[in-house]
Amino acid sequence: MAFNQIMFILFSAMIIVFSVLTVTSRKILRAAIYLLFVLVSTSGLYFMLNYQFLAAVQLTLYAGGIVVLIIFSILLTSHLSKKFEHSGWKKNIFSAIASLAGAILSIITILDYKFSATSEVAKEVDMRLIGKSLLSVDYDGYVLPFEVISILLLAAMIAAIVVAKNGGPAKAQSPLINQK
Amino acid sequence: MLFDIVSANSAPLPSEPWWRVFYDFSSLTQSINTSLNDAMSPFWTTVTEMLIIGVLFLLFYAVVGLFLVYAERKVCAFMQNRLGPNRVGPFGIFQTIADLVKLLFVELIPIKNADSFLFNLAPFIVIIAGFMALAAIPFAMGLHAIDLNIGVLYVIAVSAMGVIGVLLAGWSSNNKYSLIGAMRSGAQIVSYELSVGLSIITIVILAGSMQLSEIVEAQRAGWFIFRGHIPAFIAFIIFLISSTAETNRGPFDLAEAESELTAGYHTEYSGIKFAFFFLAEYMNMFIVASIAATVFLGGWMPFHVGNWVGFNIIMDFIPPFFWYIGKTFFVIFLMMWFKWTFPRLRIDQLLTLEWKFLLPINLVNVLIMAFIVLMGWHF
Numbered sequence: 001m002a003f004n005q006i007m008f009i010l011f012s013a014m015i016i017v018f019s020v021l022t023v024t025s026r027k028i029l030r031a032a033i034y035l036l037f038v039l040v041s042t043s044g045l046y047f048m049l050n051y052q053f054l055a056a057v058q059l060t061l062y063a064g065g066i067v068v069l070i071i072f073s074i075l076l077t078s079h080l081s082k083k084f085e086h087s088g089w090k091k092n093i094f095s096a097i098a099s100l101a102g103a104i105l106s107i108i109t110i111l112d113y114k115f116s117a118t119s120e121v122a123k124e125v126d127m128r129l130i131g132k133s134l135l136s137v138d139y140d141g142y143v144l145p146f147e148v149i150s151i152l153l154l155a156a157m158i159a160a161i162v163v164a165k166n167g168g169p170a171k172a173q174s175p176l177i178n179q180k
Numbered sequence: 181m182l183f184d185i186v187s188a189n190s191a192p193l194p195s196e197p198w199w200r201v202f203y204d205f206s207s208l209t210q211s212i213n214t215s216l217n218d219a220m221s222p223f224w225t226t227v228t229e230m231l232i233i234g235v236l237f238l239l240f241y242a243v244v245g246l247f248l249v250y251a252e253r254k255v256c257a258f259m260q261n262r263l264g265p266n267r268v269g270p271f272g273i274f275q276t277i278a279d280l281v282k283l284l285f286v287e288l289i290p291i292k293n294a295d296s297f298l299f300n301l302a303p304f305i306v307i308i309a310g311f312m313a314l315a316a317i318p319f320a321m322g323l324h325a326i327d328l329n330i331g332v333l334y335v336i337a338v339s340a341m342g343v344i345g346v347l348l349a350g351w352s353s354n355n356k357y358s359l360i361g362a363m364r365s366g367a368q369i370v371s372y373e374l375s376v377g378l379s380i381i382t383i384v385i386l387a388g389s390m391q392l393s394e395i396v397e398a399q400r401a402g403w404f405i406f407r408g409h410i411p412a413f414i415a416f417i418i419f420l421i422s423s424t425a426e427t428n429r430g431p432f433d434l435a436e437a438e439s440e441l442t443a444g445y446h447t448e449y450s451g452i453k454f455a456f457f458f459l460a461e462y463m464n465m466f467i468v469a470s471i472a473a474t475v476f477l478g479g480w481m482p483f484h485v486g487n488w489v490g491f492n493i494i495m496d497f498i499p500p501f502f503w504y505i506g507k508t509f510f511v512i513f514l515m516m517w518f519k520w521t522f523p524r525l526r527i528d529q530l531l532t533l534e535w536k537f538l539l540p541i542n543l544v545n546v547l548i549m550a551f552i553v554l555m556g557w558h559f
Contacts, residue, residue, distance in 0.1 A: 003223055029298060029351060052328045059337035071347045072366050080295055080354045124329055127390055
């Protein structure tokens with residue numbers, strides 16, 4: 001078996017096992033850590049495909065950003081001794097159906113797509129190409145999604161400032177805001 | 181022009197004496213690779229090479245960690261007008277080895293009511309993050325484990341993952357001190373990561389590449405801290421401040437402020453698990469110092485001054501590895517100097533410094549640097 005096949009099997013096994021553990025764990029922080037393992041293995045897959053930029057972004061945004069935020073909010077809200085109750089059979093059945101439907105949908109999509117094998121060597125993705133296509137207004141350019149996401153981010157930041165102000169939006173003029 | 185490209189080093193020597201390997205490691209690594217390829221199949225070659233590199237990094241990690249602990253105590257003593265460790269071995273150089281042996285013998289205390297899985301996992305996450313960052317650092321010409329084309333981004337990404345270990349350690353210890361320490365550390369690292377990234381982006385604009393080997397190569401004509409005028413210098417200062425904060429070192433060591441939190445997030449750890457955190461702190465310092473040395477101070481490039489050919493040739497005689505180590509330890513010395521000179525910040529002062537001062541300065545600095553590169557004013 002080739003080296004990349006072994007690595008692929010390893011990574012996908014890790015992704016599957018830890019995904020299942022993420023949703024079945026009864027301790028919330030452990031679930032977050034299993035999610036971290038899933039995201040790191042996904043970035044391992046990207047590294048294997050030689051798409052290093054996406055892999056590093058996966059690590060920064062998901063592993064370093066989102067999981068840290070999740071863990072941080074768990075730290076603020078939940079205590080170690082807290083355990084989730086077992087969910088009822090109704091919930092179990094419905095979530096099983098939902099995840100099965102999702103799995104079938106994505107498997108059908110993948111099987112539908114014609115993957116054509118080539119003998120070309122793996123290409124390195126140039127950073128300049130990524131940067132230029134992010135800001136390009138051409139047919140393959142991504143300037144519109146880029147700007148839309150920037151506006152979304154701006155809105156989120158303004159909302160965060162308003163919420164974090166003392167007393168919330170209603171008391172925005174409170175003299176206590178700048179208390180040192 | 182002051183920093184002309186000097187081609188003194190480019191003329192190949194007529195014969196290749198054995199010590200040339202210290203100037204260019206690529207022939208050595210190539211010969212190891214070919215001899216392994218002759219002996220076994222490509223699959224096992226890759227496995228063996230990974231094992232060799234892993235063992236080398238483990239050794240490097242342990243040796244540098246031990247040395248840095250010793251160096252910290254000596255520098256601290258120097259700052260406080262003391263002698264520091266001076267009993268075990270000449271100048272006390274075996275003191276940290278004795279300390280390590282002692283730590284190995286200390287009992288590992290299991291914590292009742294702690295989440296033992298996460299409690300034991302946390303030190304490993306911190307250590308693994310350090311190892312992953314170490315893999316992408318260019319130590320000398322040809323001495324580079326993986327040369328990713330987004331090297332800088334990768335190093336920032338993986339070194340930021342150490343905070344997860346700190347957060348886990350604090351929460352799973354089931355201890356208020358640990359929890360407060362972990363939360364401080366989380367807030368601190370998440371905010372200062374921005375400044376680290378932006379100050380490196382300033383130099384990435386100048387270098388035009390994120391590949392660490394290319395960044396080093398681009399500094400053959402002069403180190404970026406000199407070539408980038410004032411913006412590069414400001415970026416270097418900001419990088420020093422924010423990376424000191426990111427490694428949880430004084431004056432930003434609120435996460436383990438011993439006067440308030442006993443030991444912060446690692447209060448409950450003992451023996452070798454505590455040693456892992458302790459070692460990881462020093463290795464993180466080593467990693468950020470080598471990033472600073474690589475990105476701002478030219479990595480393993482020797483110091484050249486314009487047209488002083490004789491001076492430049494003398495500088496070329498010092499092997500690149502020693503240039504790299506020298507610059508890294510210079511930055512480490514600066515960081516230790518901070519630790520033993522400045523008083524610890526409060527958490528609100530810490531966040532004010534980042535969000536109200538460093539971040540705006542940094543954003544303006546990136547703009548200025550982009551403008552300078554656009555106009556071609558750098559040299």
